[in-house]
Amino acid sequence: MEERKIMLNDAEIPRQWYNALADLPGPVNPPLHPGTGQPIRPEDMQAIFPMNLVEQEMSPERWISIPEEVLDKYLLWRPTPLRRAINFEKALGCPVRIYYKDESVSPPGSHKPNTAVAQAYYNKAYGIRRLATETGAGQWGSALAMACRMFGLDCRVYMVRVSYDQKPYRRMMMQTWGAECIPSPSDRTQAGRNILAQSPDSPGSLGIAISEAIEDAVTGKDSRYSLGSVLNHVLMHQTIIGLEAKRQFEKIGKYPDVVIGCAGGGSNFAGVSLPFVQDKIHGRKIHIIASEPTSCPTLTKGPFAYDFGDVAKTTPLLAMHTLGHDFIPAPIHAGGLRYHGMAPIVSHMLEKNIIEARAYHQLDTFEAGVLWARTEGFIPAPETTHAIAAVVDEARRAKEEGREKVILFNYSGHGLVDLASYDAYFSGKLSAYELPDEEIHRALRAIESHPKCIGR
Amino acid sequence: MEERKIMLNDAEIPRQWYNALADLPGPVNPPLHPGTGQPIRPEDMQAIFPMNLVEQEMSPERWISIPEEVLDKYLLWRPTPLRRAINFEKALGCPVRIYYKDESVSPPGSHKPNTAVAQAYYNKAYGIRRLATETGAGQWGSALAMACRMFGLDCRVYMVRVSYDQKPYRRMMMQTWGAECIPSPSDRTQAGRNILAQSPDSPGSLGIAISEAIEDAVTGKDSRYSLGSVLNHVLMHQTIIGLEAKRQFEKIGKYPDVVIGCAGGGSNFAGVSLPFVQDKIHGRKIHIIASEPTSCPTLTKGPFAYDFGDVAKTTPLLAMHTLGHDFIPAPIHAGGLRYHGMAPIVSHMLEKNIIEARAYHQLDTFEAGVLWARTEGFIPAPETTHAIAAVVDEARRAKEEGREKVILFNYSGHGLVDLASYDAYFSGKLSAYELPDEEIHRALRAIESHPKCIGR
Numbered sequence: 001m002e003e004r005k006i007m008l009n010d011a012e013i014p015r016q017w018y019n020a021l022a023d024l025p026g027p028v029n030p031p032l033h034p035g036t037g038q039p040i041r042p043e044d045m046q047a048i049f050p051m052n053l054v055e056q057e058m059s060p061e062r063w064i065s066i067p068e069e070v071l072d073k074y075l076l077w078r079p080t081p082l083r084r085a086i087n088f089e090k091a092l093g094c095p096v097r098i099y100y101k102d103e104s105v106s107p108p109g110s111h112k113p114n115t116a117v118a119q120a121y122y123n124k125a126y127g128i129r130r131l132a133t134e135t136g137a138g139q140w141g142s143a144l145a146m147a148c149r150m151f152g153l154d155c156r157v158y159m160v161r162v163s164y165d166q167k168p169y170r171r172m173m174m175q176t177w178g179a180e181c182i183p184s185p186s187d188r189t190q191a192g193r194n195i196l197a198q199s200p201d202s203p204g205s206l207g208i209a210i211s212e213a214i215e216d217a218v219t220g221k222d223s224r225y226s227l228g229s230v231l232n233h234v235l236m237h238q239t240i241i242g243l244e245a246k247r248q249f250e251k252i253g254k255y256p257d258v259v260i261g262c263a264g265g266g267s268n269f270a271g272v273s274l275p276f277v278q279d280k281i282h283g284r285k286i287h288i289i290a291s292e293p294t295s296c297p298t299l300t301k302g303p304f305a306y307d308f309g310d311v312a313k314t315t316p317l318l319a320m321h322t323l324g325h326d327f328i329p330a331p332i333h334a335g336g337l338r339y340h341g342m343a344p345i346v347s348h349m350l351e352k353n354i355i356e357a358r359a360y361h362q363l364d365t366f367e368a369g370v371l372w373a374r375t376e377g378f379i380p381a382p383e384t385t386h387a388i389a390a391v392v393d394e395a396r397r398a399k400e401e402g403r404e405k406v407i408l409f410n411y412s413g414h415g416l417v418d419l420a421s422y423d424a425y426f427s428g429k430l431s432a433y434e435l436p437d438e439e440i441h442r443a444l445r446a447i448e449s450h451p452k453c454i455g456r
Numbered sequence: 457m458e459e460r461k462i463m464l465n466d467a468e469i470p471r472q473w474y475n476a477l478a479d480l481p482g483p484v485n486p487p488l489h490p491g492t493g494q495p496i497r498p499e500d501m502q503a504i505f506p507m508n509l510v511e512q513e514m515s516p517e518r519w520i521s522i523p524e525e526v527l528d529k530y531l532l533w534r535p536t537p538l539r540r541a542i543n544f545e546k547a548l549g550c551p552v553r554i555y556y557k558d559e560s561v562s563p564p565g566s567h568k569p570n571t572a573v574a575q576a577y578y579n580k581a582y583g584i585r586r587l588a589t590e591t592g593a594g595q596w597g598s599a600l601a602m603a604c605r606m607f608g609l610d611c612r613v614y615m616v617r618v619s620y621d622q623k624p625y626r627r628m629m630m631q632t633w634g635a636e637c638i639p640s641p642s643d644r645t646q647a648g649r650n651i652l653a654q655s656p657d658s659p660g661s662l663g664i665a666i667s668e669a670i671e672d673a674v675t676g677k678d679s680r681y682s683l684g685s686v687l688n689h690v691l692m693h694q695t696i697i698g699l700e701a702k703r704q705f706e707k708i709g710k711y712p713d714v715v716i717g718c719a720g721g722g723s724n725f726a727g728v729s730l731p732f733v734q735d736k737i738h739g740r741k742i743h744i745i746a747s748e749p750t751s752c753p754t755l756t757k758g759p760f761a762y763d764f765g766d767v768a769k770t771t772p773l774l775a776m777h778t779l780g781h782d783f784i785p786a787p788i789h790a791g792g793l794r795y796h797g798m799a800p801i802v803s804h805m806l807e808k809n810i811i812e813a814r815a816y817h818q819l820d821t822f823e824a825g826v827l828w829a830r831t832e833g834f835i836p837a838p839e840t841t842h843a844i845a846a847v848v849d850e851a852r853r854a855k856e857e858g859r860e861k862v863i864l865f866n867y868s869g870h871g872l873v874d875l876a877s878y879d880a881y882f883s884g885k886l887s888a889y890e891l892p893d894e895e896i897h898r899a900l901r902a903i904e905s906h907p908k909c910i911g912r
Contacts (some may be wrong), residue, residue, distance in 0.1 A: 003466050004531050010459050075460050076833045107833035172875035374605050377563035379530045419628035
């Protein structure tokens with residue numbers, strides 16, 4: 001009997017994260033200070049992040065040791081299984097072996113705690129006592145809530161009000177892990193009060209929530225801000241995914257021809273792919289594909305430019321594929337893929353043709369997700385269905401080409417707390433939204449015309 | 457580094473279920489035909505269940521081979537991990553090693569598919585094309601929905617209307633797996649129409665839903681009924697849990713002093729414990745504890761009697777601990793533990809002092825569940841918190857006795873689709889309900905006075 005799941009035992013867990021900055025060709029454009037236009041200095045960031053994480057963000061070291069305290073928490077659910085999707089393969093009838101790295105087995109059900117646990121640890125080690133963050137649908141907020149509880153930190157999560165009201169389950173998760181979850185805009189911050197004064201019934205937005213969380217962190221005592229994607233150190237923490245997957249492939253004497261991840265801010269995609277990117281840079285032939293929604297086609301249609309990470313323009317300028325910092329995507333159900341920008345490292349890899357990107361609309365992704373659920377059993381998160389749609393595409397191409405292929409993708413999370421999206425799909429309430437070209441042009445003009453932003 | 461999770465590889469999955477009827481001391485009282493008062497004959501059950509499952513229900517064989525087709529589906533999530541809860545141990549500060557068999561890793565998030573997959577297979581093999589069942593909160597209905605899809609059977613689930621309206625997530629799971637989920641009472645059956653004629657706004661009950669599902673199965677073409685607990689064959693399918701756990705303990709050279717499971721209808725408790733009961737019968741010293749809610753204290757306070765399995769009195773009479781077939785428990789959040797009766801095999805073991813039973817109220821169980829979530833990360837199902845409360849008790853006893861103990865319990869499911877119960881707990885809306893003695897006496901009198909039932 002061929003193994004369906006390839007496990008690592010606890011002792012085989014990787015003990016270092018991989019820092020792709022050490023290997024990526026060409027310098028990755030540094031973040032710029034919006035005031036000076038100069039590369040940001042570590043001291044510019046220390047009010048927001050603890051210095052040990054700032055150093056990690058800028059480190060040139062290829063390998064960064066994972067602290068024992070972090071490993072100890074990782075072992076609650078890691079190493080995660082590498083599973084083979086035999087039933088899904090049979091349903092497709094294509095000459096492919098499909099393996100998936102199952103990040104849905106973590107307590108909150110996604111890859112997010114890989115960095116949440118690390119960030120909570122480094123903040124704790126630096127003497128920080130409270131973290132503030134924002135969350136949309138709640139995946140990141142719930143992961144940070146759990147991580148903070150494990151290291152005895154207080155945690156305050158500003159959750160976009162419309163999600164707070166409509167998606168109570170992740171709020172309840174945060175509460176169960178002891179975090180304070182505040183609907184945003186709130187009266188806790190000047191930013192929130194300003195919004196409420198103008199529109200008392202504001203449904204909130206991720207931009208507002210970020211502003212509230214940063215203000216909270218900066219004005220509080222022994223408090224810092226925490227971000228769940230985009231930044232280098234966040235992506236690096238996620239490389240545990242790809243590093244484990246490589247060891248698991250070694251165990252079965254295989255290596256993937258294709259690696260696929262869905263991409264919102266870029267952390268789960270980078271997490272699974274960067275360790276394979278290292279091989280690719282050294283000559284290994286491997287196809288690496290980022291999958292995103294047609295409603296928020298950052299990589300496939302957004303220009304590569306210096307832009308802000310948030311609507312309120314409080315972050316440094318990041319060199320990235322972006323639809324413009326004031327872009328508001330259509331309300332698709334893959335909340336984690338509705339970010340206007342893309343991690344600088346991921347954007348850089350696209351520029352260097354190390355990776356490619358594809359966009360899928362949500363009718364296709366849910367169709368793939370339902371086929372998955374009905375063959376493999378597990379119900380994937382709406383974000384994850386974007387990766388599955390790309391897997392289906394690759395499998396069909398392999399059939400057309402008459403080539404056998406080994407596909408790896410990152411199963412970034414389960415959909416048990418997002419079942420309302422499947423309900424909307426079955427009841428015909430979803431549309432195959434594709435961002436119109438005029439919207440893209442508008443985004444491009446907005447970036448180019450903004451005095452701080454630097455278009456391509 | 458000591459292993460936190462003990463895994464079995466695919467090839468190590470047990471290939472036989474254990475039938476405790478072959479070893480249990482004294483004859484287990486057979487089900488009786490309510491009309492004749494005589495032990496039920498196989499042919500009496502064939503309108504409801506396929507003959508291959510009826511034979512399994514009555515089989516005296518100690519070991520029943522698991523069909524390859526069932527193993528193939530089990531391998532989607534089995535063998536499940538045996539994990540050690542080191543952080544929870546530290547929080548308790550007692551001389552215990554706590555291991556848990558993690559049944560929450562299945563696609564619907566509970567142990568239920570262990571029997572759902574087996575039942576779907578046997579029905580399919582017998583030529584059945586559609587299964588009907590009932591569900592309360594939806595754990596069982598969702599498991600059967602998935603299993604039916606895997607074997608190409610249609611599936612119709614009658615879900616108690618109040619749960620259908622208030623707990624939409626498991627209904628959406630069933631839909632995602634392609635089952636038809638019908639709020640009960642419905643106009644699909646005579647039983648449902650009768651209720652609706654009297655009370656068009658009836659919130660439904662498990663009793664009504666059972667009547668609808670049985671009527672649907674019996675009157676349909678090539679259709680049968682399926683039950684998720686209580687019966688011998690259901691408990692036997694669940695023994696895969698304990699059989700795997702024994703192999704996992706062998707791997708680390710340990711054996712549990714105490715085995716704990718929560719008990720509603722009895723299937724998850726029996727699943728984890730029966731393989732250890734076999735050892736106990738052969739002289740091994742081991743403590744086996746069933747944990748139930750004080751609001752539905754079937755084992756701890758209910759008499760041992762012949763009673764019906766359902767409110768509508770459509771089932772055979774079963775010899776079991778029961779609170780009376782018309783008992784309606786308080787609306788506690790552990791929906792899976794709100795059954796008036798207990799599996800005959802489990803009831804028999806209590807009579808023979810092979811197991812013991814304890815009751816906990818939900819404030820204590822949620823307290824234990826929150827401590828678990830905040831130390832181990834994973835959020836347990838409300839049912840599972842009853843097992844955790846018993847683990848806490850046993851750990852404290854070990855400290856008092858100054859003895860080191862190895863505890864095994866069954867982590868029967870996760871709580872991600874039951875987070876509203878945690879919300880109710882934190883907002884102080886839960887009470888420590890304990891069934892008053894007069895209610896127990898009433899139940900006892902009801903059983904004794906019923907012409908068909910046979911009290912102790």
